[in-house]
Amino acid sequence: DTGVSQDPRHKITKRGQNVTFRCDPISEHNRLYWYRQTLGQGPEFLTYFQNEAQLEKSRLLSDRFSAERPKGSFSTLEIQRTEQGDSAMYLCASSPSGGGYTDTQYFGPGTRLTVL
Amino acid sequence: GEDVEQSLFLSVREGDSSVINCTYTDSSSTYLYWYKQEPGAGLQLLTYIFSNMDMKQDQRLTVLLNKKDKHLSLRIADTQTGDSAIYFCAERPDTGRRALTFGSGTRLQVQP
Numbered sequence: 001d002t003g004v005s006q007d008p009r010h011k012i013t014k015r016g017q018n019v020t021f022r023c024d025p026i027s028e029h030n031r032l033y034w035y036r037q038t039l040g041q042g043p044e045f046l047t048y049f050q051n052e053a054q055l056e057k058s059r060l061l062s063d064r065f066s067a068e069r070p071k072g073s074f075s076t077l078e079i080q081r082t083e084q085g086d087s088a089m090y091l092c093a094s095s096p097s098g099g100g101y102t103d104t105q106y107f108g109p110g111t112r113l114t115v116l
Numbered sequence: 117g118e119d120v121e122q123s124l125f126l127s128v129r130e131g132d133s134s135v136i137n138c139t140y141t142d143s144s145s146t147y148l149y150w151y152k153q154e155p156g157a158g159l160q161l162l163t164y165i166f167s168n169m170d171m172k173q174d175q176r177l178t179v180l181l182n183k184k185d186k187h188l189s190l191r192i193a194d195t196q197t198g199d200s201a202i203y204f205c206a207e208r209p210d211t212g213r214r215a216l217t218f219g220s221g222t223r224l225q226v227q228p
Contacts (some may be wrong), residue, residue, distance in 0.1 A: 004158075031214065042120075042204050042218030043159070056215060091158055095214075103208075104149070105216060107159040 002026070004108030006092050012114045013082055020078045021111045025094030032075050033093040033105060034067055036060065043091055049075060050097075082115045089113075120205055122219035129227050134192040136222045138205030141186060145210040150179065150190045153202045153221070162190070162203075167210075192224075200226045 005024045013019050025032045030051050035043035046065070048056040051072035061067075064082075069075040079086055089112050093105040119141040128134045140148065146167045151159040165172045165179045165188075172179045178191040192199055202221040208214070 033214065033216075035216075040220070042206070042220050043216070045215035045217070048214045056213065058215070093159075103147075103214065104161060104164060106161060107151070109158040112156075 004092055004094050004106055006090075006108040006111050008111060009109060010112050010114075012116065014116050015082060015084060017082055018078065018080045019082060019113065020076055021090055021092075021113075022074060022076050023092030023094075023108060024074045025092070026106060028096065029094035029106075030072065030097045031095045031103070031105075032069055033095075034075070034077050035091040035093065035107075037089040037091055037110070038087075046077075079113075082113075084115045087113055087115045120207055120217050120219035122203075122205055122222045124220070125223050125225070127225045127227060128195050130195060130197055132195055134195045134199070134224055134226075136190045136192075136203050136205075136224065138188040138190075138219055139186055140188065140205070140207045142207060142209050142217075147208045147210065148179075148181065148188050149206045149208070149216065150177075151204045151206060151218075153204060155201075159204065195224075195226050197226045197228060200224055 007022045032049045034046040037043040047067050049069040064080045067077045089110040091110045093107045095103050095105045122138050149164045150162040153159050176193045180189045204221045205219045206216040
C-alpha cells in the first residue's frame with residue numbers, strides 16, 4: 001500500500017522562473033488537496049479536486065498559481081513567475097469519497113520550494 | 117470563519133504524560149483532527165473526533181473534547197523520545213467544504 005507521493009521533494013529556483021510540482025494520491029482516492037506550509041506555521045489550504053473537477057480554491061491561490069488533475073488521478077501545481085514569498089513546503093493530501101470520517105485526509109511528504 | 121489556536125511549546129520527561137491543547141472557534145458541527153509532523157516530513161494522521169463525541173481513546177492517545185468551551189486536548193501516555201515532533205490540531209466544519217483549518221502547531225520536546 002503506497003501513500004501519497006510528491007515529486008520533486010526539493011526545488012530551488014530563481015525569482016521569476018516557473019515551477020511545477022506533481023502529486024500522486026493514494027490509489028482509489030478521488031479527492032485531492034493542495035496546501036502550503038511556511039516555516040513555523042500550520043498548513044494553509046490552497047485548492048481541492050474531486051476527480052478531475054476543481055471544487056474549492058482559496059484566496060491564497062493567486063493568478064500565478066494553477067492546479068490541474070486532468071484524468072482524476074495525479075495532479076500538478078504550477079507557480080508562474082515565482083517570488084521569494086512563494087518559498088514554502090507544498091503539501092498534497094488525498095481522501096476517499098464519502099462524508100464523515102471517511103473524508104480523512106492523508107498527506108504526502110511535501111515539496112520544499114526555495115526561491116532565490 | 118474558522119480559527120484554531122495552540123500553545124507553541126511543551127517539554128516533558130520520557131515516561132510522563134503529555135497534554136497538548138487546542139481551541140477552535142467554528143460554531144457548527146465539526147470534525148477535529150490531530151496530526152504529527154517530524155522535521156522535514158509531511159503530516160501523519162494520529163486520530164480524529166467528531167464534535168458530538170466527548171472522548172476517544174486509541175492506544176496511548178486520548179482525545180478529550182469540551183464542546184462548550186470549544187477546547188480539544190490530546191493526551192499521550194508514557195511519552196517516548198520518538199514522540200518528539202510538532203503536533204497540529206485541525207478542524208473541518210460539517211458544511212460540505214473540504215478544507216482543513218490548522219493551528220500553528222505545538223512543538224513537543226521529550227527529554228530522556
